[in-house]
Amino acid sequence: MSRSGAFCPKCGDEFEPPEDRPALPGPKRDSERVLCDACYFEEFDLVDAPETIEVRVCSQCGAVHKGNRWVDVGADDYTDIAVEQVSEALGVHVDAEAVDWQVAPEQLDRNNIRMHTEFSGVVRGTPVHEQVSVPVRISRQTCKRCGKIAGGSFASVVQVRADGRDPTDEEVERAKTIAQEYIAEREATGDRNAFITETNEIDDGLNMKISTNQMGHGIAKRITAQLGGGYSDSKRLITEDEDGQKLYRMTYAVRLPRYRQGEIIDPEDGDGPVLVTSVQGNLKGVQLATGEKYEAQFEEGEAPDARRLGFREDGQPTTLVAVEDENAVQVLDPETFESVTVPRPAYLDTDADEVPVFKSHAGLHVLPAAESDDE
Known part of the structure; x- marks a missing residue:
């Protein structure tokens, strides 16, 4: 008679079975079928x-x-x-x-x-x-996303133009950077539907083909937020999906401001030239004759009629000769080197030996120091 009362069902040898344990639900494990160790490990992986x-x-x-x-x-x-x-x-x-x-x-x-x-x-x-x-x-x-890019897939177009002028090279490059940064942010969240299919610089601006309508809208919104101006949208039906839903391709037309920050314009309102300091919302600036703040009264996204005179970088340093009174000073004309009486703006430092001036058809005017533009 067996001392343990257990025989291996495979080889028939008597062996000491593992310690009893509660039965587990589901399929029986090998050790629950009670093979001897030799047979158990023979086929064990x-x-x-x-x-x-x-x-x-x-x-x-x-x-x-x-x-x-x-x-x-x-x-x-x-x-x-x-x-x-x-x-x-x-x-x-x-x-x-x-x-x-x-x-x-x-x-x-x-x-x-x-x-x-x-x-x-x-x-x-x-x-x-x-x-x-x-x-x-x-x-x-090739993943699905790269396949779409290679195939030229896009759902929206962002067009960057400027009001009454061509965008500058700097504005075009900045617009491209803004779009790339926006897409990179979306990619960082795991959104694989975020990509720019194509970017084309043309004579009057920039065209970008964007993966989705939502991405195109986000890019247009961010460009105008950073560069000023406004945008409009239009849609064109391109197809219907398998469920009969209409699919549209959106075009977002970005219109950069007519004037640029740092540009000098003459609104021809009798108050003289204005140095543009902001193109966000209403155009803002400073009057070169008085130093007073200027804000155009027009609808957001529009611009006042004004004559373009140049840019603040066109200014030249010259000698401050004398302070005549609270309204006028004398400076040397940087072209003729003659002493000329010009308006005295509030921002003029009367203790300075040298001041920046800007000469145009509107006359000679003292420019503000760069750090005082927004003060």
Whole structure:
């Protein structure tokens, strides 16, 4: 008679079964079928590993395909991604306890990595150890986003123009930078629908093709917030989706202000030239004859009729000869070097030996110091 009353159902040998434990719901584990240790470990695998693992990588932007979507990882070296996917693919036997493991990647070439893994644990009170090597292949493809860009896909157009003039090179470059920064911010939130398909500089401004209508609207809004002016929108029906929903392509027409900050204009209202200090909302500036603040009375986004005279950088330093009275001073004309009486604006420093002046058809005027423009 058996001392334990247990026989292995596979080999028939008598053995001492594991300690009794409560029955668990669900499928029985191997140890619950009570095989002897020899038979149990004969077919025991501590680790279940796939024959190979494929990591799908976008060859254009470097995104990695995970689950059913592409994810931006911002990496050139995909070893960490390979380690992560191998970790998710490996299965450890349910009977194993106190499991520990480590991995050593071996870069075979640009597209192939061999993952050498080593596992240890305890099964039926017996320490077990297993080594597994898993080949990982980096498969370079094109993600959906880069496919759209390559195919010229876009939903909106942002047009940058200026009122009554052509945008300057600086304004065009700034508009492009604003758009790029906006898209980068959206990308940083994980929005893979954010991209600029095409940017074209033309004689009278800039055209940008943007991925979505929402992105186009956001860019137009930000450009006018930073550069001034306003924008309008229009839509054109391009197709219908499979559910019969109409799809529109939006055009956002940005109109930069007629005048630029730092420009000198003459509203021809009898008060003389004005140095423009702000183009946000109503045009604001300072009157060169008196130093008083100027604000145009017009609807937001419009500009007053005025004669363009030049820019503050056209000013020249000259000698302050004398202060005549509270309304006038004498300076040297920078072209004729003759002493000329000019208006005395409130911002003039009467103790200065030299002052900047601007000469135009409206006469000679003292300019404010740069730091006092917005005071």
